[in-house]
Amino acid sequence: MFNPSRLTAARKRHGWTLTKLAEETGISTKSLSTYENGHQEPTDQIVGLLAQKLGLAPAFLLSEEMEEIPIQAVSFRALSKMTARTRDRGLASGRIAILINDWIESRFRLPKSDLPTLSSRSPEGAAEELRVRWGLGIGPVGNLVHLLESHGVRVYTLAHNNQDLDAFCLNWHGTPFVFLGCGKSPERSRFDAAHELGHLILHGEEKEPQGASAELEANRFAAAFLMPSSGVFAQNLRNATADRILAAKKRWGVAAMALAHRANELGLMTEWCYRAACVDLSRMGYRRGEPGGLAVHESSQLLTKVLQQLRGSGSGIYEIAQDLGLAVDEVQSYLFGLTPTLLDGGGRSSSTERPRLTLVQ
Numbered sequence: 572m573f574n575p576s577r578l579t580a581a582r583k584r585h586g587w588t589l590t591k592l593a594e595e596t597g598i599s600t601k602s603l604s605t606y607e608n609g610h611q612e613p614t615d616q617i618v619g620l621l622a623q624k625l626g627l628a629p630a631f632l633l634s635e636e637m638e639e640i641p642i643q644a645v646s647f648r649a650l651s652k653m654t655a656r657t658r659d660r661g662l663a664s665g666r667i668a669i670l671i672n673d674w675i676e677s678r679f680r681l682p683k684s685d686l687p688t689l690s691s692r693s694p695e696g697a698a699e700e701l702r703v704r705w706g707l708g709i710g711p712v713g714n715l716v717h718l719l720e721s722h723g724v725r726v727y728t729l730a731h732n733n734q735d736l737d738a739f740c741l742n743w744h745g746t747p748f749v750f751l752g753c754g755k756s757p758e759r760s761r762f763d764a765a766h767e768l769g770h771l772i773l774h775g776e777e778k779e780p781q782g783a784s785a786e787l788e789a790n791r792f793a794a795a796f797l798m799p800s801s802g803v804f805a806q807n808l809r810n811a812t813a814d815r816i817l818a819a820k821k822r823w824g825v826a827a828m829a830l831a832h833r834a835n836e837l838g839l840m841t842e843w844c845y846r847a848a849c850v851d852l853s854r855m856g857y858r859r860g861e862p863g864g865l866a867v868h869e870s871s872q873l874l875t876k877v878l879q880q881l882r883g884s885g886s887g888i889y890e891i892a893q894d895l896g897l898a899v900d901e902v903q904s905y906l907f908g909l910t911p912t913l914l915d916g917g918g919r920s921s922s923t924e925r926p927r928l929t930l931v932q
């Protein structure tokens with residue numbers, strides 16, 4: 572049966588207005604809005620046309636109701652600068668990633684979330700406490716995506732059509748999700764992941780996560796979590812030059828600007844030295860990018876294991892795509908671009924027990 576909520580989600584994830592969908596399909600906006608508000612049901616032929624133009628299989632539009640992600644559940648970095656269409660595109664994409672996650676969770680037992688809520692602590696205090704709880708000491712955090720996954724956070728990328736979108740996070744019926752963008756350097760992407768972890772830890776479901784102060788708190792958490800004060804103090808960064816910052820930032824897997832900011836925040840650099848270092852770093856291209864930085868983005872350990880297991884039982888991304896009515900390359904884009912393997916389409920394992928995935932931090 573046709574489901575109006577799915578048409579809306581499919582349209583929004585392209586960032587399309589009803590007018591744009593009307594242009595693409597030749598169907599009037601009036602008819603389209605009656606389909607979306609459920610006042611009229613499209614014929615099979617129209618469902619086929621809509622699906623084709625939206626890059627989906629008709630099955631996508633004919634499945635069960637899809638609850639939208641409420642806007643207030645998400646904290647966007649630059650909401651004031653963001654258009655409603657970009658925001659809706661991000662939310663609809665996140666919702667599709669959740670569909671993929673549901674599919675995976677119906678077949679695998681994934682780690683349960685053990686994220687504490689530390690909303691009464693300062694961002695720095697919460698970061699320190701989390702490091703202690705997770706046994707991270709004062710050293711660098713290796714792969715942040717793996718760390719999040721091993722603590723029950725589901726991490727997906729929103730590469731499809733979302734180059735301009737910042738990362739965001741969400742508590743979805745008790746499961747924490749982090750959605751990463753893909754237009755940034757690996758270092759900034761790590762900072763984004765830590766920033767979203769900050770929202771999840773500091774701004775649990777009981778606290779409104781939006782607004783400039785929440786953004787600032789998440790940034791302070793991310794800086795303290797990725798660059799713990801005692802570790803940075805040990806690096807001898809008093810009034811450091813840009814070159815010194817560049818040598819020291821490698822240890823933490825962060826952007827040069829982020830380490831300069833942290834050193835300044837910790838009182839290691841005078842305002843004058845900090846500004847001078849920022850001007851030099853900017854001149855060397857470190858404001859917009861990270862020249863000579865990490866070569867690759869972090870990827871998912873959990874999703875890699877899921878795909879390996881699926882391949883072992885004769886299925887894979889193709890099966891996810893088929894079951895959900897999505898295009899293979901779209902499914903792939905949510906899974907850190909993990910590559911599907913061509914398969915003969917053999918049957919799934921007959922065992923009803925869902926395999927448990929073991930994750931190593």
Ligand SMILES: [Zn+2]
Nearest residue numbers: 646648786789
């Ligand atoms: Zn944020």
